[in-house]
Amino acid sequence: MTSQVVVSSVERREVDPELELILSLCVRPVSVAEVASRSGFALGVLRVLLADLLDQGLVVVHTSDWERQRPDARTLRSVLERIREL
Amino acid sequence: MEGSVAQGGPVPDTLKIVVAGGFGAGKTTLVSALSEVESLHTEEVMTSESVGVDDLDGVEGKTTTTVALDFGRITLDGSTVVYLFGTPGQRRFSFMWEELAQGALGAVVLADTRRLADSFDAIDFFESRGCRSWWR
Numbered sequence: 001m002t003s004q005v006v007v008s009s010v011e012r013r014e015v016d017p018e019l020e021l022i023l024s025l026c027v028r029p030v031s032v033a034e035v036a037s038r039s040g041f042a043l044g045v046l047r048v049l050l051a052d053l054l055d056q057g058l059v060v061v062h063t064s065d066w067e068r069q070r071p072d073a074r075t076l077r078s079v080l081e082r083i084r085e086l
Numbered sequence: 087m088e089g090s091v092a093q094g095g096p097v098p099d100t101l102k103i104v105v106a107g108g109f110g111a112g113k114t115t116l117v118s119a120l121s122e123v124e125s126l127h128t129e130e131v132m133t134s135e136s137v138g139v140d141d142l143d144g145v146e147g148k149t150t151t152t153v154a155l156d157f158g159r160i161t162l163d164g165s166t167v168v169y170l171f172g173t174p175g176q177r178r179f180s181f182m183w184e185e186l187a188q189g190a191l192g193a194v195v196l197a198d199t200r201r202l203a204d205s206f207d208a209i210d211f212f213e214s215r216g217c218r219s220w221w222r
Binding site for chain 2: 002006029033034037038062064071076079082
């Protein structure tokens with residue numbers, strides 16, 4: 001859900017309007033959840049549509065390293081500091 | 087995906103903090119207050135369908151409930167982004183907690199002191215996954 005998607009730099013083809021809408025939302029790296037919210041598609045539906053775009057090579061998916069391993073102390077400290085500033 | 091070329095500059099690392107708690111504890115409010123962007127969520131107006139299902143004692147003024155998830159974003163610096171995910175409060179949505187908790191940095195469980203017991207499901211959920219709790 002926090003995996004980020006971004007439009008790949010391959011040449012654009014004509015796609016369905018739903019897919020076009022999704023592509024327009026991923027011009028910058030953006031989380032899957034955010035695309036779901038902004039497009040109005042349910043998360044499950046969006047994942048299927050994103051998988052189609054991925055198959056066509058039109059988007060690139062990035063998964064944060066932190067999904068697989070614990071963040072280091074420096075990262076944790078900067079998160080804490082920033083949250084205290086809010 | 088390595089080897090692929092992406093547009094839009096470097097991709098920041100994402101971290102995730104889960105906001106949980108009982109129905110009506112204020113999860114949506116917290117996420118909206120902290121998020122740098124307008125918090126994004128799917129809210130459904132509660133209908134008479136929820137009468138007798140959702141317990142409104144103490145929060146009678148509440149007319150909406152979150153049936154999907156709320157989230158907000160805090161950019162720490164150009165390279166790190168924290169996402170706050172608010173879980174749906176009702177127990178029947180607890181299946182979503184598992185996925186939300188996957189890879190999360192930590193969780194905040196909100197408790198309404200008038201209805202403390204409502205937060206126990208969420209506390210149990212995180213404690214059973216080995217989280218240490220701090221009470222504030």
